[in-house]
Amino acid sequence: MSKSAVLLVLVALTVNVNGECDYPPYYDHTILREEHQAHSPSEFIEGFKVAYYCQSGYVRTAGSASITCINKMWSALTLKCERKSCGFPGEILNGNFHSGGGHLFGDEVYAECNEGYQLVGRGTRRCYADGWDGQVPLCEIVKCPDPPEIEDGEIMNLPSGNVVYSTAILYRCKKGVLIGNKELVCTAQGNYSSKPPQCEEFPLCPNPILENGRKEAGFGPIYNYNDVVSFACNHGYILNGSSWFITCKENGKWFPFIPKCDIVNCPDPPEIEDGEILSHGRVVYNTAVRYKCIHGSLEGSDKLVCRADGTYDKEPPQCVKRTLLNRFKNYVKETVSKVIHWWNRHA
Numbered sequence: 001m002s003k004s005a006v007l008l009v010l011v012a013l014t015v016n017v018n019g020e021c022d023y024p025p026y027y028d029h030t031i032l033r034e035e036h037q038a039h040s041p042s043e044f045i046e047g048f049k050v051a052y053y054c055q056s057g058y059v060r061t062a063g064s065a066s067i068t069c070i071n072k073m074w075s076a077l078t079l080k081c082e083r084k085s086c087g088f089p090g091e092i093l094n095g096n097f098h099s100g101g102g103h104l105f106g107d108e109v110y111a112e113c114n115e116g117y118q119l120v121g122r123g124t125r126r127c128y129a130d131g132w133d134g135q136v137p138l139c140e141i142v143k144c145p146d147p148p149e150i151e152d153g154e155i156m157n158l159p160s161g162n163v164v165y166s167t168a169i170l171y172r173c174k175k176g177v178l179i180g181n182k183e184l185v186c187t188a189q190g191n192y193s194s195k196p197p198q199c200e201e202f203p204l205c206p207n208p209i210l211e212n213g214r215k216e217a218g219f220g221p222i223y224n225y226n227d228v229v230s231f232a233c234n235h236g237y238i239l240n241g242s243s244w245f246i247t248c249k250e251n252g253k254w255f256p257f258i259p260k261c262d263i264v265n266c267p268d269p270p271e272i273e274d275g276e277i278l279s280h281g282r283v284v285y286n287t288a289v290r291y292k293c294i295h296g297s298l299e300g301s302d303k304l305v306c307r308a309d310g311t312y313d314k315e316p317p318q319c320v321k322r323t324l325l326n327r328f329k330n331y332v333k334e335t336v337s338k339v340i341h342w343w344n345r346h347a
């Protein structure tokens with residue numbers, strides 16, 4: 001064999017021995033160190049080591065950063081690179097940051113103000129490799145415009161500065177009657193809870209009188225628009241009307257009409273056998289119905305009284321025939337009653 005042929009064989013053997021591994025593989029979130037990126041594949045021979053590091057925004061948490069060329073294969077990379085934490089994004093006075101994922105590299109947090117406050121500044125922050133971007137925003141309290149003046153009226157608590165969220169503005173009339181809400185509240189939307197009231201003059205309502213009844217609220221003596229009076233009937237009387245309450249309306253009349261208190265009626269008194277009712281006609285509260293016997297003697301009270309609930313105070317009497325046995329029973333009953341009465345007085 002010539003010298004040139006031997007030289008070619010030696011070169012071929014050298015290439016087969018030294019160029020064993022391919023270019024180092026790519027791993028997620030890692031970068032091959034720069035000193036190894038410039039190597040040619042022929043340099044990755046048996047036993048050659050290369051190293052990786054975590055890409056920007058990731059930090060090493062475990063494992064070895066290097067791999068080795070062994071038997072024409074690279075060993076497995078055990079380096080673990082996890083997203084870097086940016087920590088707490090900052091405290092917002094009268095607000096908070098909210099996050100859908102967390103506080104790690106690539107995450108975004110959103111600023112939200114409490115009710116009655118509005119955001120000033122950028123409402124989001126993103127976690128980058130060098131920390132959170134931007135600044136912590138502000139949450140300023142919502143302001144409402146100056147409260148409107150009203151004709152023939154005034155503001156009772158005129159604020160010295162801005163009207164802010166949840167502030168209540170109170171109105172009153174110098175002349176006439178206040179129509180509408182006397183209190184306007186500054187809302188979270190920067191407007192007032194209702195339109196301002198008005199002051200209007202209406203005719204007075206007359207003093208309501210309820211016969212056989214009384215006022216329980218709204219004693220007057222002057223009754224303006226929207227004043228309310230409530231009533232109650234006296235004992236033994238019942239309301240005849242649609243409501244216990246009446247309201248003074250803009251026409252100077254009460255609505256609904258002033259009720260009436262009608263006396264309570266009891267039903268017709270029951271008839272009794274061998275007896276009769278002495279009184280006749282309608283039986284009303286606190287009136288009495290009297291009985292007498294046509295045959296026999298009266299057993300029980302001869303008088304029933306109509307009560308406030310429309311019932312009688314006792315059961316009707318009975319007429320019992322005059323027999324010796326009945327007389328004896330009545331005598332015994334009267335005697336026992338006298339003995340009990342005497343005992344109760346002297347015990």
